[in-house]
Amino acid sequence: MNIHEYQAKEILSSYGIPIPRGRVALTSDQVERAAKMMGGRCVVKAQIYAGGRGKAGGVKLIHYPEQAQEYGKELFGRNLVTSQTGPEGLKVRRILVEEAVEIAREFYLSITLDRESSRYVLIASAEGGMDIEEVAHKSPEKILTLIIDPLGGLRPYQARKIALELGLFGTVCEDCVELIMNLYRVCQEKDCSLVEINPLVVTKAGWLMAMDAKITFDDNAVYRHREYPDMMDYSQLDPLEINAGKYDLAYIKLTGSIGCLVNGAGLAMATLDVLKECGGEPANFLDVGGGATREKVAEAFRIILQDKDVKGIFVNIFGGIMRCDVIAHGIIEAAGEVHCTLPIVVRMDGSKVEEGKQLLSESGLNVQVGVNLGDAAARIVQMLG
Ligand code: ADP
Ligand code: MG
Secondary structure (H helix, E strand, O other): OOHHHHHHHHHHHHHOOOOOOEEEEHHHHHHHHHHHHOOOOOEEEEEEOOOOOOHHHHEEHHHHHHHHHHHHHHHHHHHHOOOOOOOEEEOOOOOEEEEEEEEEEEEEEEEEEEOOEEEEEEEOOOOOOOOOHHHHOHHHHHEEEEOOOOOOOOOHHHHHHHHOOOOOOOHHHHHHHHHHHHHOOOOOOOEEEEEEEEEEEEEOOOEEEEEEEEEEEEEHHHOOOHHHHHHHHHHHOOOHHHHHHHOEEEEEEEOOOOEEEEEHHHHHHHHHHHHHOOOOOEEEEEEEOOOHHHHHHHHHHHHHHHHHOOOOEEEEEEEEEHHHHHHHHHHHHHHHHHHOOOOEEEEEEEEEEHHHHHHOOOOOOOOOEEHHHHHHHHHHHHOOO
């Protein structure tokens, strides 16, 4: 689960990490008023669930309040497209107005989960800021990493080593040690899969400050934090994803043209692999889970049909706990409602498979049933040409 920069900064601040003074605005008038409060000169920052805003015109240094209002209007009026958003961009519904800080140096600092070691890893670089991806790509030796032992935790001497390697000394170095220790506490106590400060800056006045912040909460831990659901900004999510969430369906948007309805994550992975092997490109996959009801299958099918990229549908179900006739009823219900004419190829196996296949073939839908997984995948790919 993602949150906005201003929310992430509030959390960092509550752990003693210094952040710039700021205000969140919901209208361009509020942007202007906030700019006045900052004394005219300020930085206006679009709040979206994506980075790369600086390079895309979503972060701007402002010199007087009217300019802030004008820029606010412009941002609220369009989708912001950055290197991380995809071509459609994201709606700007909130703007952060911050004091303009005089920056001397920019660093990169984050803690995230390292899947290989199954541990938190601290990542830092003396070359932080908007080009960090390029630094990581071109000169990976400039990226410092430290895998954190979950039993011993992060030790101050380890944080100090990082701060020294970043080239900090004196009181700023000690401040950095404290900041790194606090960042680790945020990570653990807030159940984060990522906390990132890019850039962490040393100001011209010699203070350490988080100039940007990104926090991702572990979805599996959201239930432990009552305040998290209210922090969500639904305007930033794909409406289909929101719907899927309501019905407890796992929906993942991909870039191709074949909509995939499957049961079980393992089968979903196998389905994508086989489709790709046949030369097909999945538009999404929707996992209805183990014991789905007819209603749930129908909702899943509706979601797939609403995805405009879908030109054909591939259903791959193994009826174990779930019966194939239940799936067939769900598909027929949802497809019938919207008079779906898209080609559908079904691969089914398991309990009540004959009943399921018969229901589908008598349904009047544009549906074919594959002999096995390979055959079914090849058919849908062929039908979409
Ligand atoms: P993004 O990572 O999405 O590009 P950032 O919040 O990192 O957005 O902002 C981009 C750049 O703008 C930062 O690297 C920093 O140099 C500058 N910046 C951001 N906030 C401020 C601020 N309050 N004062 C001065 N400069 C800022
Ligand atoms: Mg940034």
